[in-house]
Amino acid sequence: MQVDVFSKMMFGDNAKQKTEKEEVQEEEVSPANEEETIDYMYIMNQIGSIMNSLDQIKPALKELAPMVSAIKKKIM
Structure with a gap:
């Protein structure tokens, strides 16, 4: 288990160890977990909620x- 600089x-120090643990967990996934609702x-x-937030932001965008x-005109 050699970790490059x-x-x-x-x-x-734990970067390599974490990736190895994640690989092991991915292999242990059972078919029952794949069929989650x-x-x-x-x-x-x-x-x-996102649509309500956009509706509240819209007046501010119209002012900007x-x-x-x-x-934009000054720059061009």
Whole structure:
């Protein structure tokens, strides 16, 4: 288990050990875990939250658009 100097500097001493542990865990995945159910209600709630945030940000973006256009004209 030889760790090169770059990996040791960037990721510490445990970099190689972590990747080996992850490989072992990936091999142990059973077919039952592959058939996990997707929580569509959670996903839809998250999408709704994102859309609400965009609706709140939209007025601020409309105010910034003329300033961005003016800066763009000065640069060009």
